Amino acid sequence: MLESRPKVYVDGQAGTTGLQIISRLKDRDDIELLLLDDKLRHDDKARKEMMKKADLIFLCLPDQAAIDAVKLCDPSTKIIDASTAHRTNPDWAYGFPELSENHKKKIINSRLVANPGCHASGFIAMVYPLIASGLLDPSTTITSWSLTGYTGGGKKMIHEFEEEKKLCNEAPAWYGLNLMHKHIPEMMNECSLKTRPLFVPIVDDYPCGMLTGIAFNKEAFSKEVSPELLRKFFSDFYRDALTIKAADEPDSGRLEANRLAHTDLMEIHVNGNEDQILISALFDNLGKGASGAAVENMNLMLGLKPEAGLNL
Known part of the structure; x- marks a missing residue:
């Protein structure tokens, strides 16, 4: 000390x-x-x-x-x-x-x-536990997208959205269209992935908040899973975590990317049905990101x- x-x-x-x-x-x-x-x-x-x-x-x-x-x-x-x-x-x-x-x-x-990295934080928080537990094979090709507020782009992007107010910035925009986003190496490294994920970042006209998602068919998992079972899995995995917790299904049936803006928390959400699973990480790109x-x-x-x- x-x-x-x-x-x-x-x-x-x-x-x-x-x-x-x-x-x-x-x-x-x-x-x-x-x-x-x-x-x-x-x-x-x-x-x-x-x-x-x-x-x-x-x-x-x-x-x-x-x-x-x-x-x-x-x-x-x-x-x-x-x-x-x-x-x-x-x-x-x-x-x-x-x-x-x-x-x-x-x-x-x-x-x-x-x-x-911000996008990497959401991706890794979801994928690392699945790989570490053996629920997901590290050779799986994972498709993921991640929606961020414009503050994630730094001062230049903040100026474009808040001062220049270009018409093109009024709608969500995919970027990193070559599928080689700079956060992918750390995603692969930390999760021990053998196959590069298909990752698409999205920026939209709101300041803070991030929502990263991954969707799977149930056959991707090594064991029988359901949204309920995976919620318990993530709840157990992050039981002692300071900033991360598994969340219940939202009453509204929606996940807004800015729900945890201005906090340093992250929530893991699991939704879907008996055949397909949607896992989401909700946090602030400037906070836990x-x-x-x-x-x-x-x-x-x-x-x-x-x-x-x-x-x-």
Whole structure:
């Protein structure tokens, strides 16, 4: 345990993820938040000086900038990287503690932690338990889609939706049309998949919230399943999880992607019928999909209260 309040620095504090992390940390009395003058955020010398003072650093940067930033950090400083750069690097712990006790221990004991991607978080929360339990074969070709609010695209996309107000942004849009979305490698790596999933992300004209879905014929599973049995399966798997829980079937018969906006929670929903199963992960793309997960990992790495700074 660090002797005094741990010092925490956010490199990339002006970006969407960085701003969200700062909002969760600024009023906490169990850490000391280091803030760099906005005029100096591109000054490598000033950044390096701030990094030297920090016990833990969040990297909220593009991939190459995050790789370069690691070189500026002291070899003993703890780092949480919110970019894609290190998510499949075996030298970095993958920051999803709810998946297993081993995942959690690695985060606690690691100096380097890669924060999961938003779409990947929903996909992995559903698929990892199915693969780990033997209910689903890792060679299965999984088709998945994931609906996100526009804040997931960062400042540029936020400006397009909120300021430019283009007619084309008034309707949902598929993207990543080459089926090679940047989150797919971590989906495969964490779930031990042998076949690349068919994954389609969708962005729509609302700020926050994410809904990731996967549909199966019952024959995909190694045992007889039903929506009721799978709800119990996920309820048991995430029984002790801080931020994830299995949810009951919605009374409205609908799942709205922004239902958990502005929280750091995730719900796993199972619906369908006697022949086909629909599994959905509902959460906030900026919460459990980004900044909330990062703060959760920080709490573990620094030995702080697990729920501190989270909106649960």
